[in-house]
Amino acid sequence: MENMFIDPLKNLLPYKNLLKDIENNTTPISTHGIIDEAIGHMVYALNQNANRQVLVITHSENRAKTIYEDIKNFNGEGAEIFPTREMLFYKIDAISSERHNQRLKVLSRFVEGETMVLVASIESLLDRLMDPKLFKKYSISINMDSIINLEELSNKLINCGYERETMVEGVGQFSIRGGIIDIFSPNNNYPYRIELFGDEIDSIRTFDLESQRSLENIQEIFICPAKEILILNEFREEIINNIKKDLEETTKNLDKGSKTRINMEDKFQEILEDLNEKLYISNIDMLIPYIPEKYLSNLIDYLKDNSIVFIDEPQRIEEKYNFLREEFNYEIIDKLEAGEILSSHGEIKLDYMEVLKATTEKITIVNTELLKQNPYFSPKSILNFSSKSVQSFHNNLELLKEELNYYKYKGYKTIIFSGTENRGKRLQKALMNLDVETLYVKNGIGEIKSSQVFITPGNINGGFEYPHIKLVFISDKEVYGASKERIRKKKKKTKATTISFSDLNPGDFVVHENHGIGQYKGIEQLDIQGIKKDYLTINYKGGDKLYVPIDQMNLIQKYIGSDTVKPKINRLSSPEWIKTKNRAKKAVEDMAVDLLQLYAKRESLKGHAFSPDTPWQSEFEDLFPYEETEGQIKSTMEIKKDMEKSKPMDRLLCGDVGYGKTEVALRAAFKAVMDGKQVAFLVPTTILAQQHYNTIVERFKNFPIEIGMLSRFRTPKQQKNTLDGLRIGTVDIVIGTHRLLSKDVVFKDLGLLLVDEEQRFGVKHKERLKQLKENVDVLTLTATPIPRTLHMSLIGIRDMSVIEEPPEERYPVQTYVVEFNDQMIREAILKEIERGGQVYFVYNRVGTIDKMATKLKKLVPEANIAIAHGQMSERELENVMLDFIEGESNVLVCTTIIETGLDIQNVNTIIIYNADKMGLSQLYQLRGRVGRTNRLAYAYFTYEKDKVLTEVAEKRLKAIKDFTEFGSGFKVAMRDLEIRGAGNLLGVAQHGHIEAIGYDLYVKFLNETIKKLKGEDFKEKVETTIDLNVDGYIPTAYIEDGQQKIEIYKKIAAIDSLEDYEELVDELIDRYGDIPKEVENLMDISYIKNNGSKAYIHNIYQSINALVLEFSSIDKISPDLIHYLSENYGRKISFDLSNSPKFKYKYGKNILLELKELVEKINSFNEKKNNI
Secondary structure, eight states: OOBTTTGGGGGOHHHHHHHHHHHTTOOSEEEEOOOHHHHHHHHHHHHHHHTOOEEEEESOHHHHHHHHHHHHHHSGGGEEEEOOOOOOOSOEEEEOOHHHHHHHHHHHHHHTTOOOEEEEEHHHHTBOEEOHHHHHHTOEEEETTOBOOHHHHHHHHHHTTOEEOSSOOSTTEEEEETTEEEEOOTTSSSOEEEEEETTEEEEEEEEOTTTOOEEEEESEEEEOOSSSSOOOHHHHHHHHHHHHHHHHHHHTTSOTTOHHHHHHHHHHHHHHHHHHTTOOOSOGGGTGGGSOGGGEEOGGGGSOTTOEEEEEOHHHHHHHHHHHHHHHHHHHHHHHHHTSSOGGGGGSBOOHHHHHHHHTTSEEEEEESSOOOBTTBOOSEEEEOOOEEOOOOTTOHHHHHHHHHHHHHHTOEEEEEOBSHHHHHHHHHHHHHTTOOOEEOSSSBSOOOTTOEEEESBOOSSOEEEGGGTEEEEOHHHHHSSOOOOOOOOOOOOOOSSOOOTTOOTTOEEEETTTEEEEEEEEEEEEETTEEEEEEEEEOGGGOEEEEEGGGGGGEEEOOOOSSOOOOOOOTTOHHHHHHHHHHHHHHHHHHHHHHHHHHHHHHOOOOOOOOOOHHHHHHHHTOSSOOOHHHHHHHHHHHHHHTSSSOOEEEEEOOTTSSHHHHHHHHHHHHHHTTOEEEEEOSSHHHHHHHHHHHHHHTTTSOOOEEEESTTSOHHHHHHHHHHHHHTOOOEEEESGGGGSTTOOOSSEEEEEEEOGGGSOHHHHHHHHHHHTTSEEEEEEOSOOOHHHHHHTTTTSEEEEOOSOSSOOOOOEEEEEEOOHHHHHHHHHHHHHTTOEEEEEOOOGGGHHHHHHHHHHHOTTSOEEEEOTTSOHHHHHHHHHHHHTTSOSEEEEOGGGGSSOOOTTEEEEEETTGGGSOHHHHHHHHTTSOOSSSOOEEEEEEOTTOOOOHHHHHHHHHHHHHHHHOTTHHHHHHHHHHHHHHHHHOHHHHHHHHHHOHHHHHHHHHHHHHHHTTOOOOOOOOOEEEOSSOBOOOTTTOOOHHHHHHHHHHHHTOOSHHHHHHHHHHHHHHHOSOOHHHHHHHHHHHHHHHHHHTTEEEEEEOSSEEEEEESOGGGOOHHHHHHHHHHHGGGEEEEOSSSOEEEEEOOSOHHHHHHHHHHHHHHHHHHHHHO
């Protein structure tokens, strides 16, 4: 297949010779003259043309990332990066696994023999790995012909480092349910599901974690170990003996009572015990030096013998190695003194010479920019390339036109990378208008001829040309002066619309619509006169118990309030619950009426209808350096559409901090300014004003737009100038705190008001805001996510746009769950400060926060420590934060106030004290405060040492560990956040009602109220009860796990139509295998119940040989219906039309099927009649 990116290289003499040398296994080869920008391209070409594995070794992780991104641009899946393994010599309970999984994926691809390119920094090559032969031995290959013994497979997976769970939620887990095995191997993006028929394989497929539903069938799978280093029984004893020996050696010269010795002995005795008892040791680094040599190896040994190792600037690699070694030696001395390690740990990493020795067995290319001799490599062949970088055009298309015409005249082949597809098509159009002929091509397949210019989507980190073969690549950076990342589209996660029930545990609070709040105790199976059914048991006040049949599950919701508040348990059948419910209902109605009136009023107002987008608008949007997420595009469209209407806009834009809300708001602002209108941007704090101001100045720098700021960081003179500018119209955009709402601020022509976090302004500010809002377009931004269900119910009375997904891939935050340890904290802080970064230290007790800061000062005298908490005055707090933003201090000891709003890119380590006292949602939000750049960020969730944990805290810690390691529990965390968001959005009073009756019931009331108020036909629902003599439950043999059982019961209770029914049948067969009769009965009953409700049947029961259907009232039975049923059923059916009307139906053999048909007939007759 032709490849326009690399085919022209075949005419380049040194490249031809290079391929020849590789073919003849000449090594080492020295190349020079390949500039940095061209390395990715050259390596990609070698990988394709020589068809061999290539390893690129470079001096730093950032450099590796740049080269990797370039190669990935040419060859999507065929490139990987090898991240460094982070080492911590402390007792760790859990480590986040993204980087570790990426490394395993690489090893697995090499073991499978893929011819791909791997880019690695020297630092990542120094880690010792499991021997490739061992890796292969402990991998499992399964195809359609495999015979599976479940117990053997389960043991094998456990030996490979997998953990068995009831449901797979993350990499490294597996579960077995009957004949269905789920496994999430690190080397695949999706987990695998294997379905057995006896011991043979029926099917293998991938499935989606979120919905647990299958995606596609596959023929064979390769499951690699879930840990980089396995502790195997064959060498466990050896490890134990080696540690004992080393412990003796290291401690013999230390005093018996010395702190160092005590610490060492305690720590390593515990490790020895764990090893003896075969317990899982999460921090494998402690053991590496004691594993016998023959079981260990390095990365290069994973490559095939004929692979190419491309060494980029060996001198810089060596310098980096020496620096790392020196740093490591200091660290070892420090840790030995603290008694955290033993002397063998100095040998944990490979030596540079060992790495070099391993490369000599492959074909080595040593690349330097200039020809230099290197003592370690004496080249057998020296090749001189010529390449040079490309000039920058800074968005000046005239300049680009000249250059392209020059290239055409000279007969060059020119390829321009445009970043995104849209940008490429726009650039082609713009160049065509300037009479430059270009071709837009989707990918690199095809041929490019002399004097042609091709535009294609994608990014490289810089343009370059090979003058000898007249080939030039221009990156979007050179064209626009800013690069626009193209996102590799990930499969979209399906978002569950309902808040899931799967996490209902015994002991949780639940809300029963008619009986109030009780405590859930579990599922009980009751056998009543030989008929078995499952019931949910709920305890109420005073020892009352309520058994709720599974088919009435829709009346129950898990109680969801905020994390902290415990709800009040009701008595069964007490009037108190009815009062609470009515109060909430009334409040909901009042609020909905207010919202609707406001909405109606705005509908009738006349505002400014903005003109359609100008060409400048798309130019402005093009300069955004990232590709927009779907949410951003959709929100921008909705907002512009609103602006172009003549009624004033009032929209709410929701999205987490860092999801790109500001960019969407700025596009609206730009549109407003293009129409000659002014824009006011109101923010709650001075610091936010400053941050937004900086962003806006940066984004608008290429356009003649005047930007002002009003806050106390401005001098009186600056403020006066801004105010004058607003009055006479020379200032286009103003950012400010509540200072903007003062009487002396007068606009010449205000067209758009942007409000950030409205709920943080006080009452009197809100009044003034109301006046400002009267007939200008308003866009309010909020960072608290709100529940989807609330969003849906507010459609039509509140315009909302939601950004649900984060922007392009950031580095995942490396997270540790670990005991608080002074030495470790000192290290974590120093590590961050030494790379020029800053640290958040979250300590949530205001009373003793000063003490903590003093302790840290002693521990890390090198740090400048500042304190921030919510009890400081606003001014004081702002000054502290400002100093921190400007880098005056580098460690901020603070309470959880950093959860909200601020986005400080330079903070990349967060240490949380007593994390076990916080909810998952808080930890999730706090962790999101770091890792917002392309730097690796760290989060340490610590808990106090030797503290006896309460059962609750133990549970919490377990949840935090699972969350850290596998990302499980993420849904719960999100839900807590959303409920808080719902409270923020609806205001304090409504929040109280949400607490009183639980979120789900609140939303249900809200939905009903809005439907009523908007005059949609709203029917009071009839609850149908069904009592039949059939078994209906989920057998434990089918679904064992209680939480999953409830989740499925909930889904069964929601069967409303035949589509729902079939959808659930598919899901059950997919996840659990063939459906037992009892479950089928249950599904039929649920379907009949929900359809009976539509037909106004309020009770169905079985008498001696007839079914009785009782109706809610005589109005619901028409003479036509009686006539229709008599015609269809004749004597089988009889009618009682007294005050409690009922039908009696004589059933035959299959009671459920006949009842289903009867109810369907009644319904379809009523529907037909209503449609006439």
